[in-house]
Each structure stands twice: as C-alpha cells, then as structure tokens.
Amino acid sequence: MNQRQDLVGQRAPGSRRGKGGDGAERHEIIYRSISDAIIEHRLKPGARLREDALAEVFGISRTGIRKILQRLALEQLVTLTPRRGASVTRPTAEEAHEVFAARQMVECGLMPEVARCVDEASVKTLHELSDQEQKALRKGDHSAAIRHSADFHTCLARLAGNATLAEFVERLCFRSSLILAVYGKPGHLGCETHDHATLITLLKEGRGQEAAVLMGNHLRAVEATLAIVEEDQEAPDLHQIFLS
Amino acid sequence: MNQRQDLVGQRAPGSRRGKGGDGAERHEIIYRSISDAIIEHRLKPGARLREDALAEVFGISRTGIRKILQRLALEQLVTLTPRRGASVTRPTAEEAHEVFAARQMVECGLMPEVARCVDEASVKTLHELSDQEQKALRKGDHSAAIRHSADFHTCLARLAGNATLAEFVERLCFRSSLILAVYGKPGHLGCETHDHATLITLLKEGRGQEAAVLMGNHLRAVEATLAIVEEDQEAPDLHQIFLS
DNA sequence: CCGTCTATTTTTGTATACAACAAGCAATGT
DNA sequence: ACATTGCTTGTTGTATACAAAAATAGACGG
Known part of the structure; x- marks a missing residue:
C-alpha cells in the first residue's frame, strides 16, 4: 500500500x-x-x-x-x-493437460523426499497456508484462495531442498491458475477439498509414498473439475453451424 | 552460414x-x-x-x-x-546436484511414456544423433559431441508428447553442459558410453521400465565422472595458505 | 445502403542519448 | 612504504525520440 x-x-x-x-x-x-x-x-x-x-x-x-x-x-x-x-496468456487445452501431467510427475515424485525433510516449522507454515486458503474460500474471496493454494503447493515443493525443481513447480502452479481461470466451472474452485490438510498429516508422519498417492489423486481431482475443451476461436466452421 | x-x-x-x-x-x-x-x-x-x-x-x-x-x-x-x-553462468556445486536430481526424476519418469510413443522415424532420428555424437567424440570435437548429446536427451524427452516437460528437460540439458564445463575432468567427457544406443534398443522394444532404470544409471554415471567440489572463490584464507 | 479503399491514429519495435554507478589509477598525506 | 582519497574511464540503467505496422474510422463509389 x-x-x-x-x-x-x-x-x-x-x-x-x-x-x-x-x-x-x-x-x-x-x-x-x-x-x-x-x-x-x-x-x-x-x-x-x-x-x-x-x-x-x-x-x-x-x-x-x-x-x-x-x-x-x-x-x-x-x-x-x-x-x-x-x-x-490463454492456455490451450493441450497446454492444460501438459501442465497437469507435469505436476503429476514432479509433485508426486517430490513427496518421499519432502516426507524426509519436513520439520516442525515447515508443518506450521503449511498449516497456516492451508488454513488461510480455507478461510478465503469460505469468505468467497476467490483471488486469495487461488493465491494461497498455489503458495501451498509451491511451499511444499520447496521443502525437498531442490530449488530448480521447486521453481519449476512454482511456474506450473502459476500456469495452473491461468488454466483454472479459463476452464474452471463457475461453481467449483481449485483445491476445495480437505486434501491439503491430509497431505500435511501424512508428510508429518513420514509416510511419503502414501502422500505421493494422495497428491496424485488430488491433482487428478482438480483436473477433473475442469471443463477442458478447446472452444475453437479461429475458423469456426460456419457451414457446420448454420447449414446443419 | x-x-x-x-x-x-x-x-x-x-x-x-x-x-x-x-x-x-x-x-x-x-x-x-x-x-x-x-x-x-x-x-x-x-x-x-x-x-x-x-x-x-x-x-x-x-x-x-x-x-x-x-x-x-x-x-x-x-x-x-x-x-x-x-x-x-558458473553453476555452483549445489546447482549441479540439483540439475542432475531433476533430470533423474523427469527423464526417468518420461521413459515409460516414450516407450509407448516411439515410432520408426523417431528411432531413426535418435540413432543419427547418437551416431553423430560418437563420431564427434572420436574426432575429438568436444563442442559437437556435447551439442549432440544434449540434443539426444532433448529429442528423447520430446517423444513423450509433453512440450512443457520436454522444454524443461532441454533447459536442464543446457545447464548440464555448463556443469560439465566447470566440473568435468579433462579426460572424461559426458556420455561416453554405449548407453544411448542401448537406450534406443530398449525403447524400441517397448521396455519402458528397463529404459528408465538404464537412464537412471546413465545419469548417475555421468554425474559420477564429475568432480563437483566448490572451489571457494571468495575470501581465500591467505594466512592458511602462506603461513602454514 | 453496403462494401472497399484510404487516411488517421494508436501501439509496438529499435536506436540513441544521457545519467549513474563501479573499477582502476594516480596522487597525496601519514 | 602503505593506505586513503579523488579523479578518470568504461559499462550499464533509463528515458525518449523516431520509424514501421496494425487497427480504426471515414469517405467515396457502386
């Protein structure tokens, strides 16, 4: 300000x-x-x-x-x-799939290492982020909710200690936000579930493999709430439309 | 030209x-x-x-x-x-490890999908790249060898059909080239082994899981040939050096 | 009344000019 | 003799000016 x-x-x-x-x-x-x-x-x-x-x-x-x-x-x-x-940028449907596939690979792959690295402070930060997201969601503040959700995933990735991969995840999260804006159904909104909190619990207990599975399901669930269909902007087939 | x-x-x-x-x-x-x-x-x-x-x-x-x-x-x-x-850029030792860890995760993770996607034309291209690399290596043309090696890995990644991940791999390969320049021992040079050819064979036969394992070993082998130690540039302790 | 062509306007692409900062060097004082 | 300080030079950071290309609007002809 x-x-x-x-x-x-x-x-x-x-x-x-x-x-x-x-x-x-x-x-x-x-x-x-x-x-x-x-x-x-x-x-x-x-x-x-x-x-x-x-x-x-x-x-x-x-x-x-x-x-x-x-x-x-x-x-x-x-x-x-x-x-x-x-x-x-208005992401294409293909890009959208690519981004989620990439996140699937990297974020899940990172979980075991994260489970090994978490400490008290990190867990606290993650909880805060998760809570802030839920709070924003309840207040109907979409902007804040999206922001905190991206922050949560990015923060999680950072814990593995590989800055290169963390940065990549961060960018994927940013792009995911764009994808949500284009293909998200009005009602749903990103990570609405309790997954984030569950994830923290699993990681805290060192159950990296289970965390990876959950993360996989989580990302698939988010992607599933989207309506990823290319609304062809260029060359709409007028014959198809008007001469049917 | x-x-x-x-x-x-x-x-x-x-x-x-x-x-x-x-x-x-x-x-x-x-x-x-x-x-x-x-x-x-x-x-x-x-x-x-x-x-x-x-x-x-x-x-x-x-x-x-x-x-x-x-x-x-x-x-x-x-x-x-x-x-x-x-x-x-002069990559730090930490960056070097990060880059190889990232490659490990992404390139290996891509192999199963690549094994599913390869076709005749791709195999031919890969063979050409691999051959060119070997030829350059025999001629002692380090520049060309490094170039072709990076191209090989990038081309491989592209086959999985995910442009986002392929681009990430490309960048990692470029950075790997820098890492080689800084930490490579004069004698050795990058991917000197027969691994690339073997990799192609495995992929052609659809043995994606085995290809992933080989890729993992390959990357570990390349990293092992390096002498990744931070030669502290700043504040060399003159007392320690001259008053010993 | 509509379509097309042209002129204007808006907006980006590129170069250059100027100012600020860092580094190297010389000179001076201790 | 050494350190410190001030100057000179080289290099980057920023703004602005100018040119080219779209987009838009208007005029003219059909």
Missing part, C-alpha cells in the same frame, strides 16, 4: 534517486504486482496489457515495462504477439 | 530494412548463436559478455542484445549482475 504511493506519483527526471528502493527492487515490485494480478484472476486471460498504460500506472518508462513483460512471457503468464503487444 | 555474412558486417543506419529476415527472426538467430556458443563451451563459464561488444558483433543495437541477454539469464545460461553486466 505504501509502495503504491511511491510507485505512482511524481517522476521528475532528477528525483529518480530520491526513492528508498533501488531501481531493480522497484522492478521486482512491479513484476510481482502484475504477476499477482494475473494469478489472482484480477487480470483475466486474454486481457490486453498495453505498454503505455502500464508505464503510466507504475510511473516508469516503457523500457522497464517491456523488460518485465518479457520476463512474464518467458514464464508463459503473458503472450507476446509480434506487433500486437502483450496479453494475459 | 549465409546469415552469418548478413549478421556481421555493415550496419548503415538506413539499411536496417534491407535484410531478408524479419527482425524477430534475426533476434532468434542471434539468441541461438550465443546460446550455442555457451553450450558448446566456446564461451566458458565466467566469460564476460559486454553488451557493446555483442551489439557490434551482431550489428544490432544494445537494446536488442539486452533483450537476448535477459532471456539467456532467465534460462540460467548467463548471470546478470546489477551494474556489472552479463557473464556466462
């Missing part, structure tokens, strides 16, 4: 150094702002992200915005169409 | 449009040029990549180079130090 005030606002050419935050840090904040907005569905898939508009909102020039958009594009949260600019 | 001629050379301010290739395509070519040079160890870890120099070499302005460097940084092939510029 406070940063907002700093970010927007005056940008007299010389006053650049006056800010407390370093330049790179400001970029990081802006990156996260946009990233969060996408993950929390405040920016919906397909939404256009004009450089000029973003530059004005955050009080930096287009150069910085472009850098950030490029980063988001590499993480597949936004799509950069040449000469058309940036928009929030 | 032809593009090379176009890329270097004159860059009269107005001649920008004269090129046959589209702008984005040229960027892709430059990206690949640098990426290849890193993967094939023609640019060694730690090598500095000055924007100005690269801009001149490829005949575009620093803006384009920065974009490319940023992309390479996100793929962890180059490291961007604030105010110090870009250099070829």
Whole structure:
C-alpha cells in the first residue's frame, strides 16, 4: 500500500534517486504486482496489457515495462504477439493437460523426499497456508484462495531442498491458475477439498509414498473439475453451424 | 552460414530494412548463436559478455542484445549482475546436484511414456544423433559431441508428447553442459558410453521400465565422472595458505 | 445502403542519448 | 612504504525520440 504511493506519483527526471528502493527492487515490485494480478484472476486471460498504460500506472518508462513483460512471457503468464503487444496468456487445452501431467510427475515424485525433510516449522507454515486458503474460500474471496493454494503447493515443493525443481513447480502452479481461470466451472474452485490438510498429516508422519498417492489423486481431482475443451476461436466452421 | 555474412558486417543506419529476415527472426538467430556458443563451451563459464561488444558483433543495437541477454539469464545460461553486466553462468556445486536430481526424476519418469510413443522415424532420428555424437567424440570435437548429446536427451524427452516437460528437460540439458564445463575432468567427457544406443534398443522394444532404470544409471554415471567440489572463490584464507 | 479503399491514429519495435554507478589509477598525506 | 582519497574511464540503467505496422474510422463509389 505504501509502495503504491511511491510507485505512482511524481517522476521528475532528477528525483529518480530520491526513492528508498533501488531501481531493480522497484522492478521486482512491479513484476510481482502484475504477476499477482494475473494469478489472482484480477487480470483475466486474454486481457490486453498495453505498454503505455502500464508505464503510466507504475510511473516508469516503457523500457522497464517491456523488460518485465518479457520476463512474464518467458514464464508463459503473458503472450507476446509480434506487433500486437502483450496479453494475459490463454492456455490451450493441450497446454492444460501438459501442465497437469507435469505436476503429476514432479509433485508426486517430490513427496518421499519432502516426507524426509519436513520439520516442525515447515508443518506450521503449511498449516497456516492451508488454513488461510480455507478461510478465503469460505469468505468467497476467490483471488486469495487461488493465491494461497498455489503458495501451498509451491511451499511444499520447496521443502525437498531442490530449488530448480521447486521453481519449476512454482511456474506450473502459476500456469495452473491461468488454466483454472479459463476452464474452471463457475461453481467449483481449485483445491476445495480437505486434501491439503491430509497431505500435511501424512508428510508429518513420514509416510511419503502414501502422500505421493494422495497428491496424485488430488491433482487428478482438480483436473477433473475442469471443463477442458478447446472452444475453437479461429475458423469456426460456419457451414457446420448454420447449414446443419 | 549465409546469415552469418548478413549478421556481421555493415550496419548503415538506413539499411536496417534491407535484410531478408524479419527482425524477430534475426533476434532468434542471434539468441541461438550465443546460446550455442555457451553450450558448446566456446564461451566458458565466467566469460564476460559486454553488451557493446555483442551489439557490434551482431550489428544490432544494445537494446536488442539486452533483450537476448535477459532471456539467456532467465534460462540460467548467463548471470546478470546489477551494474556489472552479463557473464556466462558458473553453476555452483549445489546447482549441479540439483540439475542432475531433476533430470533423474523427469527423464526417468518420461521413459515409460516414450516407450509407448516411439515410432520408426523417431528411432531413426535418435540413432543419427547418437551416431553423430560418437563420431564427434572420436574426432575429438568436444563442442559437437556435447551439442549432440544434449540434443539426444532433448529429442528423447520430446517423444513423450509433453512440450512443457520436454522444454524443461532441454533447459536442464543446457545447464548440464555448463556443469560439465566447470566440473568435468579433462579426460572424461559426458556420455561416453554405449548407453544411448542401448537406450534406443530398449525403447524400441517397448521396455519402458528397463529404459528408465538404464537412464537412471546413465545419469548417475555421468554425474559420477564429475568432480563437483566448490572451489571457494571468495575470501581465500591467505594466512592458511602462506603461513602454514 | 453496403462494401472497399484510404487516411488517421494508436501501439509496438529499435536506436540513441544521457545519467549513474563501479573499477582502476594516480596522487597525496601519514 | 602503505593506505586513503579523488579523479578518470568504461559499462550499464533509463528515458525518449523516431520509424514501421496494425487497427480504426471515414469517405467515396457502386
């Protein structure tokens, strides 16, 4: 909230150094702002992200915005169409399946190691995340719920101690959030079950193999709540539609 | 080869449009040029990549180079130090272990699916890659051997039909190449064994589980040939060294 | 009244200019 | 002789200016 005030606002050419935050840090904040907005569905898939508009909102020039958009594009949260600019990625049905298959492989594969590594502090953090998610869900705050769910899975992956794999899982979770936005049925919402809490219990007791199985079922269940069908945008067959 | 001629050379301010290739395509070519040079160890870890120099070499302005460097940084092939510029990433020992652990999980996990998907054409491609690698190895052409080895593993991963996972494997292979450059013993070189050929045979016969086991051993063997020890760069204890 | 062509406007792509920072070097003082 | 400090130089960070390409709207002809 406070940063907002700093970010927007005056940008007299010389006053650049006056800010407390370093330049790179400001970029990081802006990156996260946009990233969060996408993950929390405040920016919906397909939404256009004009450089000029973003530059004005955050009080930096287009150069910085472009850098950030490029980063988001590499993480597949936004799509950069040449000469058309940036928009929030709308995952295809195929991508959706791929992402869930990838999560299935990596997240399940990580469980045994996580079961070996958990300690008191981690369990506490996981519980908090899980509780926050449930609370948000009950309040009907979809944005927060999605955010906490992604955080839960990411946090879990991090416990295995492999930063490379954890980062991969994080990205998959972000993309999952986009998939939910596109293919999720209005009623259902992501990880609504009690699975997360059960998962924590299993891991705490060192039952890694069972945790892996549960995680597998959990991911399959989430994917099953989706209506992953490609609504063909390009070349809708008019003959098929009108001459039937 | 032809593009090379176009890329270097004159860059009269107005001649920008004269090129046959589209702008984005040229960027892709430059990206690949640098990426290849890193993967094939023609640019060694730690090598500095000055924007100005690269801009001149490829005949575009620093803006384009920065974009490319940023992309390479996100793929962890180059490291961007604030105010110090870009250099070829020197993986830490920890990163090295992480990358191999990740490959272990993903590449092995992919084998059953690959065994299900292989067809005649794929087998032929894989054999070619494997042969080229062996040939390069015999000729002592390390660059080509490393390249083909990475291509082999990437191609294999692609066969499973999951582009997301395949891309992840590709990146891991690239990073593995860097790891080899830093921690590889001069004598040994990557995948020197007959494993690749054996792998193809197993997959062709649909023995996915056995292929997974072999892949596991293969990766462990490669990692075992490395001398992964952190040579502490910062703060070498001079007292310890000279006053012993 | 509708379709097409053109002009305008909007938006991105690229280069360059300028300012800030880090590093190396020299000079001076202790 | 050594350390510290200030200057000079090289390199990156940021903004802006300009050019090219879409999208849009308007005019003209059928």
